Amino acid sequence: MSVTKTEFAYQHCISPDCSATCGINEALTACPRCGGLLDVAYEWNRLPVPASLREFESRWANRRNPLDFSGVWRFRELLPFAPDDKVVTIGEGQTILQQSDAVGRYAGMNASRMYLQYEGLNPSGSFKDNGMTAAATHACLVGANTAACASTGNTSASLAIFASTTQQFRVIVFVGSGTISYGKLSQALDYGSTTIQILGDFDDALLRVREVCDEQGIYLCNSVNPFRLEGQKAIIYRVLEGLGWECPDWIVVPGGNLGNSSAFGKALLELQQLGLVDRLPRLAIINATGANTLFQLYSQQQLRWNEGRVDAGTIDRFYEEMDASGRRASTLASAIQINRPVNLVKSLRSLEICDGVVREVSDQEILDAKAQVGAGGFGCEPASGASVAGAKLLRREGVISPDDRVVCILTGHGLKDSNATVEYHSPQAEQDQNESGAHGAELRPYANRPIVVENSLDAIMDVLRNID
Numbered sequence: 319m320s321v322t323k324t325e326f327a328y329q330h331c332i333s334p335d336c337s338a339t340c341g342i343n344e345a346l347t348a349c350p351r352c353g354g355l356l357d358v359a360y361e362w363n364r365l366p367v368p369a370s371l372r373e374f375e376s377r378w379a380n381r382r383n384p385l386d387f388s389g390v391w392r393f394r395e396l397l398p399f400a401p402d403d404k405v406v407t408i409g410e411g412q413t414i415l416q417q418s419d420a421v422g423r424y425a426g427m428n429a430s431r432m433y434l435q436y437e438g439l440n441p442s443g444s445f446k447d448n449g450m451t452a453a454a455t456h457a458c459l460v461g462a463n464t465a466a467c468a469s470t471g472n473t474s475a476s477l478a479i480f481a482s483t484t485q486q487f488r489v490i491v492f493v494g495s496g497t498i499s500y501g502k503l504s505q506a507l508d509y510g511s512t513t514i515q516i517l518g519d520f521d522d523a524l525l526r527v528r529e530v531c532d533e534q535g536i537y538l539c540n541s542v543n544p545f546r547l548e549g550q551k552a553i554i555y556r557v558l559e560g561l562g563w564e565c566p567d568w569i570v571v572p573g574g575n576l577g578n579s580s581a582f583g584k585a586l587l588e589l590q591q592l593g594l595v596d597r598l599p600r601l602a603i604i605n606a607t608g609a610n611t612l613f614q615l616y617s618q619q620q621l622r623w624n625e626g627r628v629d630a631g632t633i634d635r636f637y638e639e640m641d642a643s644g645r646r647a648s649t650l651a652s653a654i655q656i657n658r659p660v661n662l663v664k665s666l667r668s669l670e671i672c673d674g675v676v677r678e679v680s681d682q683e684i685l686d687a688k689a690q691v692g693a694g695g696f697g698c699e700p701a702s703g704a705s706v707a708g709a710k711l712l713r714r715e716g717v718i719s720p721d722d723r724v725v726c727i728l729t730g731h732g733l734k735d736s737n738a739t740v741e742y743h744s745p746q747a748e749q750d751q752n753e754s755g756a757h758g759a760e761l762r763p764y765a766n767r768p769i770v771v772e773n774s775l776d777a778i779m780d781v782l783r784n785i786d
């Protein structure tokens with residue numbers, strides 16, 4: 319395949335009533351004309367695009383070239399905004415698509431129909447590295463020496479690891495207080511980034527980091543940065559690669575700030591327009607019940623993409639009511655505890671492209687699904703469990719049929735939030751629940767309790783004899 323030509327890339331406002339365009343050398347997180355969201359767009363007809371996705375397979379044998387090794391840049395003709403010698407990569411995207419009958423059974427699927435895409439296997443332990451390699455590349459292209467983000471923990475870990483490993487720029491991360499898991503906070507600290515913990519939640523931190531970046535000319539790496547989402551398109555390419563370039567029937571993904579779902583829709587639409595896939599999967603975005611802005615707006619208030627003319631009044635009224643009633647997102651899946659998802663409008667576009675659905679699942683359903691992923695696979699963090707819980711719900715509703723091929727995106731590694739895991743399995747949690755009148759076995763039906771044994775061989779053998 320020929321080299322990437324970057325002069326045919328530009329930034330483009332997604333609103334059809336604006337459609338402003340800007341060069342790729344500008345660091346923007348909103349349309350300078352209307353304030354809307356931006357896409358990275360390409361003049362595809364002037365670019366070397368492969369005739370078939372199979373052409374990418376020639377790169378599997380060339381793993382010594384960091385671009386061919388990367389699970390993002392080996393698809394570089396599909397995100398051609400950077401010259402090869404300017405790409406910043408840390409070997410992201412070596413992830414696995416695992417077929418899991420155990421998790422499939424739990425969700426009510428027939429054998430060999432459930433697949434789990436383990437994005438927790440990225441260097442920083444979450445899917446964010448797919449996007450951060452693209453954002454870091456763009457940051458360096460525009461000559462940024464400082465980058466920042468707000469985060470529920472994974473974006474900050476990802477940005478921090480790119481800064482520590484590449485030493486190309488300085489990083490300031492903004493996190494909220496109280497809910498960020500220690501695993502994620504420890505990463506930002508360990509990788510040496512300046513870490514500002516705001517006395518507020520993620521939405522507060524995002525608001526502040528945007529102000530700081532505007533004032534100081536700092537490069538912002540949240541998913542309002544359209545280059546980040548270009549990298550996250552690669553998750554879709556790898557899912558297709560894992561399925562021998564066939565399309566699944568469903569892709570199920572947790573919804574937080576809605577960057578992933580937005581990137582997925584863009585990736586799939588582009589593949590269709592380029593004639594590289596002949597059909598598209600359906601998309602299911604799963605909110606936690608305690609952080610369900612998209613579910614409320616899409617499934618209850620019927621907010622739609624509407625060819626890019628999204629009803630802003632419905633969104634404004636929703637947020638006004640949220641603020642007036644003092645309602646704030648609250649879920650044990652802290653990664654997706656978000657009130658105002660910044661990519662809401664782009665995610666509506668994805669739902670339109672992929673005939674999508676949105677559901678909400680409770681923390682109980684999330685934690686049970688997470689326990690099943692642990693017992694039947696490599697494990698995941700709570701937010702990722704939402705995708706399996708969502709697939710189970712859609713199966714129960716008959717929206718997903720038992721023979722559909724379903725890919726659940728597991729966005730973060732199980733060790734990201736080991737507190738949540740220990741809490742679920744620990745006898746102490748059961749005791750606390752019993753004391754508060756709740757029935758522990760029901761609340762933690764898949765708990766795998768540690769067995770406490772006296773320090774003697776006889777006692778241990780006694781216990782082992784009673785285990786079937």
Ligand code: F0G
Pocket residue numbers: 444446468469470471472473474572573574575576577578579653654699701702729730
């Ligand atoms: N799963 C995990 C593990 C996440 O960390 C996030 C988002 C999501 C799902 C939601 O993805 O925002 O693309 O809809 N985490 C962000 C962060 C907000 O700051 O790390 P989304």
